[in-house]
Amino acid sequence: MKRILLIVGGGIAAYKACELVRLCRKTGMAVTCVLTDGGAHFVTPMTLAALSENKVYTTLWDLKDEAEMGHIQLSRQADLIVVAPATADLIARMAGGHADDLATTLLLATDTPVLAAPAMNVRMWQHAATARNVATLRGDGITVMEPDEGAMACGEFGPGRLPEPEAIFAAIERHFAGTGPLSGKHVLVTAGPTHEPIDPVRYIANRSSGKQGFAIAAALAEAGARVTLVAGPVALPTPSGVTRIDVETARAMADAVAAALPADAAIMVAAVADWHVAAAAQKLKKGDAPPALALTPNPDILAGLAANQQRPRLLVGFAAETERVVEHATAKRTRKGADWIVANDVSGDVMGGDRNTVHLVTATGVEDWEPLPKADVARRLVQRIAVALAD
The missing domain is CATH 3.40.50.1950 (Flavin prenyltransferase-like)
Known part of the structure; x- marks a missing residue:
């Protein structure tokens, strides 16, 4: 008892x-x-x-x-x-x-x-x-x-x-x-978009809702993992048993990810903005011509993890594509140094929707998954992660 x-x-x-x-x-x-x-x-x-x-x-x-x-x-x-x-x-x-x-x-x-x-x-x-x-x-x-x-x-x-x-x-x-397949494992997850300020009221962002990343964090916790979830600005409840760290920008997300190491696995689901600008201290006023925004690259969180001395044993990235999905995802896996890439076509209502169709790209090939609710995608992915970490 x-x-x-x-x-x-x-x-x-x-x-x-x-x-x-x-x-x-x-x-x-x-x-x-x-x-x-x-x-x-x-x-x-x-x-x-x-x-x-x-x-x-x-x-x-x-x-x-x-x-x-x-x-x-x-x-x-x-x-x-x-x-x-x-x-x-x-x-x-x-x-x-x-x-x-x-x-x-x-x-x-x-x-x-x-x-x-x-x-x-x-x-x-x-x-x-x-x-x-x-x-x-x-x-x-x-x-x-x-x-x-x-x-x-x-x-x-x-x-x-x-x-x-x-x-x-x-x-x-x-x-x-204490018997979950991921019991004793620490898994790091990123989810949602990032917001890159232009001025105090405007920002560069994307349509990511964070639903898939949060579903993965929940499924990992259910499997017994200790989960650290680094979340961009989304209005979603924290999954039970998950430690959540809220950030806004890509640079803040990169810092939070580095601080959360070491981890047995990292699942980088967040749709991170590729660039940021030097934000104006005051609201930009409308003029005769649009303001010139000088874009500076943001840290590459996935590639940075791959090169980190504390590189997780399993590193999984996501690729949101609108064309040539598998081709782009395969190239991304090699370019970033990730073990797996989970790719999906976001040209429809995937961002913000409740269903997803993904392709799991690994060193041994590509798995095409049928359309599934995002919670089911998460559970299937976590099952694969548990097998990989058990080897």
């Missing part, structure tokens, strides 16, 4: 912890809850005790429990510690190594894996301090999920919502599965 220690932080989303307990118990997991002072303002110990069928712990100062060093036992007996909701304050105290209540004390006293599901106001989530704290936790080996995006109790809209209990439970199951 798998044992979960659930720390319930103080946020309006604490009520979702009740459903998470129910999901875990339904599959036979044992759940012990630690309710913070803040969490107790939203759910009661009695509710969590009834759902978990276990005692709920609320204080570091219980004489009986602490006479037996209860916080040490709690932290050591669990197979996984889940923090949900992980508020901005709780994340900050975890990152700072605080031990001023039961929750933070047992987190500091444990070597058990920790999964944190954030929940906070969008501005809190996007604040530089929270970004630093999350980066610290991830660097310490703690799995921090991406929050959901949507309407919040405070009336604002954006990233910061607690992931749904089903998504948190899926992350718990992935942790315990």
Whole structure:
């Protein structure tokens, strides 16, 4: 029987912890809850005790429990510690190594894996301090999920919502599965377009929606991989279990990709702009003639990875073409130094659509795949990646 220690932080989303307990118990997991002072303002110990069928712990100062060093036992007996909701304050105290209540004390006293599901106001989530704290936790080996995006109790809209209990439970199951074909592998994915500013209100871009790249990131996570997704400006939710890094320009994407290395595989799906311009500080005004834009090449991310000393074992590029698709993709594979190229014809509604027809170009030949939903393209590609990395 798998044992979960659930720390319930103080946020309006604490009520979702009740459903998470129910999901875990339904599959036979044992759940012990630690309710913070803040969490107790939203759910009661009695509710969590009834759902978990276990005692709920609320204080570091219980004489009986602490006479037996209860916080040490709690932290050591669990197979996984889940923090949900992980508020901005709780994340900050975890990152700072605080031990001023039961929750933070047992987190500091444990070597058990920790999964944190954030929940906070969008501005809190996007604040530089929270970004630093999350980066610290991830660097310490703690799995921090991406929050959901949507309407919040405070009336604002954006990233910061607690992931749904089903998504948190899926992350718990992935942790315990450990048998996925890509378990233990780190895979880097880029997705979406890049935006290259011309002035404060205009930019050079393309029609990429990011759907195929996000579908691949999701399929990789389902296969057990640790996934880093470097995303251009797209309005898509972060797949469960995926670490997302948002960028705008090709140069920022290149920097993020380099910082994410080493990786076992890199899947470069993003439609990266080939050029950028020296952006004007103020909006360009309409004149008698259009402005002259001096284009400068952007970094070649795929070729750069191929030449990197930390080159991933498997390097996959994408080629969006409008003519002679396989011919251009074959030449691109050689020119860029990639292992595979996934090519598709984007002259129709592929960019932004939900289906794709691709050709997988490798050193041994070309595979022509029938038209498929992008999620199915992703799963088929991930199956091929798992086989390649297993060899």
